[in-house]
Amino acid sequence: MPARAERDRTVRVGSHELRVRVQEPLARYTTFRIGGPADYLVRASDRPTLELALEWAEQERLPVTVIGGGSNLLVRDGGIRGLVIVFRAAGEALDGAIQLAADDGATMLTLPATAPLSWVGHRTSELGLAGLEWAAGLPGVVGGAVVNNAGAHGGAIGDVLADVELYDLVDRRVLHWTRDALAPRYRMTELKAQPRPRRYVVLGARVRLVPGDPARLLRTAEENARWRRQHQPTGPCAGSVFTNPPGTYAGYLIEQAGLKGFQIGRIRVSERHANFFLNLGSATAAEALALLEAVQRAVAEQFGIVLQPEIEIVGEP
Template structure:
């Protein structure tokens, strides 16, 4: 099968060049490997490119959707109208820790939204800073993790968060939200509650970390990453599909309903962890959504519990 040829145009924005892709399949930008095309897409790994992309979108009168690492995300088969900005670290780029400050014995450290979540978990542990070791081995980047209040192993971003720097797309200004304004709850924040396309982009987050023993923290981070490798599937998936209901686990309920291995088209409930759905290759968003709704229906029928999706669905159905 011949390689797909990118349709790219270089435009000039505020005197600087910007590479814009046309009709770009969004399956290339999500861990599900599913999604119809964006009318236009810009890959941005730094604030300058992001701001150029936003300025171009405004100039062209386009709605703008910003995505991060593409985990926890299902893009519909019709794709996304307007401009999509994939704001993430480019392949092979190295992360570095930004300057920090001390407060009441804790360390306040700033990280860019493009920083991979797993890297933060490992790097802070190596530095002897506790609070993010739960993130080792997780997919995605910090910006998306802040929006979703991502978490694992009893920890989450909201527990360490001090504040976030946001770009206000409508006013084209920088704003700062405190943890209280973000109001993190279990897999939810006030940012996530906003309708798409959201009017804000996470640029940076400050985390409050506690000094600890580097050897012990490294061991915890490595154990967390190893647990994920041993208990969760590899391959195209979006992480946990459903939130855990109070007092139980979504994966347990799905397994007890006899749905491990259950399949719709090219989408399957993982035999390894029932709260993970796998794209077997060539799956559509319609198949993923059909599988999701059928699993919800059968669990509700069996246990009287209606599972709430953790993944975010964006875009339009195929016309």
């Protein structure tokens, strides 16, 4: 593999410069720590850098894939062709980017897509705004949460969502979708239903939160984060592998099938929570897919239920 300096390029886009990484391993950008290389990769923490990267991709005739926090994502071992844009930022740097507005006794909160979801759960609780405390401890960023209608502890971002700001990669313009247009349902939206590479990138979201006691909300947020640490694995994983079938839980079915601890190569069904696969180090996407299919078969044979992946699988084999 080329040295770091040899794999970095500075390219000119009009009067601006853009740092581009060449043949960059995507395992560095996913919580699973799995994934082959991107032909080119740009890290963008704000909209101007995102637009600059998109302009360069258009100039070079490259397909574009945008990822956020890298959770809920399995990148195949062949990596991703074209340009990958990693669109995320540190929460503390975004404090000034959160916008508040009154709305008939509630508060409309505008969140950047790059904001870490766990930070948002804690920060809104500190501000005495109820509705996102379930997010404390969750990986990923707001943009990915909107696309996937992420949720936990009985809540989901679709429950409080008012509208979203999108960037159209084809027409190069900003759009606004209402909650109805997004159509959030269990771990799915109209954005997620689009084939990759997707046409739209989430720039931000407006949520409607109600006033609450900051001390109580912070206690709830911290309890949620602590519950995750106690009941879910903390090593490299992608979050819940399968969606829950109606009336039951994927983790329960996998556990009842006797698959806790079942392992293929360097990836294992977690002993702590059976709906999580744990990368033991150097695991490949091929091993993860083999384990996913083996679990699907075993559960289908024993219970007649075909588990559906919640994680997104992208890239080349």
